[in-house]
Amino acid sequence: MIVLDNYDKAILKALQEDSSISNLDLSKLIGLSPSACLARTRNLKELGVIKQFTTVVDEKKLGIETLAFILVNLSPLNRETANFFVAQINRLPQVLECYTVTGNHDYLLKIVAKDMKTYRDFVIDSLMAIPGVNRVETSIVMSTEKRTISIPVEQE
Template identity: 75%
Template sequence: MTDILDNYDKAILRELQEDASISNLDLSKKIGLSPSACLARTKNLVETGLIKKFATIVDEKKLGMEVLAFALVNLTPLNRDTIHSFLADINQLPQVQECYTLTGSHDYLLKIVAKDMASYRDFIIDSLMQNPAVSKVETSMVMGIEKRTVYVPVDEV
């Protein structure tokens, strides 16, 4: 897919990653295309799946979510049934913002937000550990965020 991206497509991706709410007219002016050509290219990037979706990034602290944690999770037994059960549960838990399958000594890495430490503890006990396959949870609490981005460097492709 990246073989067919030209400089206009890359420019569209850069600009939309910076501000997904930009109007098509403003986007077309920034990258030097007509509005109709710009819209057609953007639609193509969406239809081919290169653009997964447009989203709003919310400041969780301003919503009162004071705790950000990363939890390393192990499942026992680690098999297809327990994995499907675990992932089905995880996808129903809004506190889990991200879930990654890992290699090594842990099976999953979860990014979790909570209102406070008591809420986080309750979440671990009452939600995450309710799945019988979850055998171990190790938590690292975030003390500060030094860099956070969802930007993918399109010039690298």
């Protein structure tokens, strides 16, 4: 675990709110000189605390209407099948997130599709076509009440 001081935490909080903020504006916001702020930001990136700077896209504006969570079971569940499954999932742009989970299922996928027909085609033609996929169970998102990619960074 990396120990962060209040300046590092303030940088992370601000960048999670708006990663396009200029270094000058960021330095003013947190109360550091621009050079000290830039050095700390670079250090957080080098340490891997900041993984990437990104843009969050509103999928609805692009005509993507379906968001679903899919629970997947593999058979047989062994390292070879699991590694092959993950490699295939990483090639599918509709899959936004993939988690190995505990319980009655092996994986949890978060996927997007243009509409229900596109979603159905994805499940049949892409997901179920992966060797080892034995069973899928879907929950379609009806509405999103909260969504964030920000990790809470508490300041003392």
